[in-house]
Amino acid sequence: MGEWKVKRLAGALGAEVHGADLSVASEQDAEQIKALLEEHMVLFFPEQSINHDQHVALGRYFGELEGHPQLKNAYLDHPEIFELAATKGGIADEWHTDLTFLESPALMSILHMVKCPPTGGDTMWTSLYAAYDALSEPMKELCEGLTALHDEAPHNRPDKTMIHPVVRVHPETGRKALYVNEHFTRRIVEMNATESDMLLSYLTKWVQNPRFTVRYSWSEGTIGMWDNRFTQHFVLNDFDSERIIQRVTVMGDHPQGVGEPRWKPWVRPGPLSATSRYDRQLYFHLKEQGMM
Numbered sequence: 153m154g155e156w157k158v159k160r161l162a163g164a165l166g167a168e169v170h171g172a173d174l175s176v177a178s179e180q181d182a183e184q185i186k187a188l189l190e191e192h193m194v195l196f197f198p199e200q201s202i203n204h205d206q207h208v209a210l211g212r213y214f215g216e217l218e219g220h221p222q223l224k225n226a227y228l229d230h231p232e233i234f235e236l237a238a239t240k241g242g243i244a245d246e247w248h249t250d251l252t253f254l255e256s257p258a259l260m261s262i263l264h265m266v267k268c269p270p271t272g273g274d275t276m277w278t279s280l281y282a283a284y285d286a287l288s289e290p291m292k293e294l295c296e297g298l299t300a301l302h303d304e305a306p307h308n309r310p311d312k313t314m315i316h317p318v319v320r321v322h323p324e325t326g327r328k329a330l331y332v333n334e335h336f337t338r339r340i341v342e343m344n345a346t347e348s349d350m351l352l353s354y355l356t357k358w359v360q361n362p363r364f365t366v367r368y369s370w371s372e373g374t375i376g377m378w379d380n381r382f383t384q385h386f387v388l389n390d391f392d393s394e395r396i397i398q399r400v401t402v403m404g405d406h407p408q409g410v411g412e413p414r415w416k417p418w419v420r421p422g423p424l425s426a427t428s429r430y431d432r433q434l435y436f437h438l439k440e441q442g443m444m
């Protein structure tokens with residue numbers, strides 16, 4: 153194995169790695185990738201050539217692979233590989249962490265850029281550690297005591313909901329990250345609807361501050377990997393030619409917060425009113441979970 157050359161791409165996160173051949177990745181290579189991912193959170197390996205078997209084998213070094221609940225692909229020879237083609241509407245142009253409406257959202261993804269436009273279609277990532285670290289102390293303290301309801305409304309399933317801590321803690325390092333995203337996070341559980349809207353719209357915009365981000369311009373054959381627990385990403389919808397990615401996703405763990413939520417879920421007092429509809433989704437989630 154030759155020496156890998158690692159080039160950091162931005163202040164907050166991101167690195168490009170040269171000198172690796174991921175088609176024959178070994179256990180040691182996977183260990184090295186894990187360490188690099190911990191440091192840079194998103195990695196790019198240009199000029200790779202891997203087939204489906206090699207893509208799946210690479211993914212398995214990092215854990216069990218999952219299927220994406222929304223994407224269907226009938227013709228690839230591996231159920232673990234999902235293909236997203238832009239011409240079929242697969243452009244994720246809203247900031248998100250993948251699948252946070254699930255109890256245990258994905259740990260990481262490994263993306264193979266199979267076909268991309270000559271210009272446009274860049275992807276951006278943001279570091280949720282950096283976004284948390286840059287908050288003021290009072291805001292950090294408030295957020296650490298809160299949880300938020302996430303839903304699958306972007307895939308027309310607003311009834312599919314899950315509560316996660318607003319501040320997520322890395323299980324090994326204890327590092328804290330701001331874990332809300334504009335795509336799937338709908339409601340601060342402990343606040344009323346208008347307070348929740350105000351805080352969520354602030355926090356989900358805050359994580360998009362350019363200084364927490366890296367932007368990557370793809371070329372065909374590049375493999376990108378990201379830590380899906382402590383980052384969000386966004387695809388620039390500024391192209392009209394074909395863009396095809398193939399991806400494997402490693403199953404994740406249950407997000408841990410700083411401690412128990414500091415306050416009870418907010419439940420509207422008194423009789424139903426014209427504004428009760430704003431609480432309906434939270435109410436049904438809490439009821440279903442036996443939390444009220």
Ligand SMILES: [Fe+2]
Nearest residue numbers: 244249250385
């Ligand atoms: Fe995504």
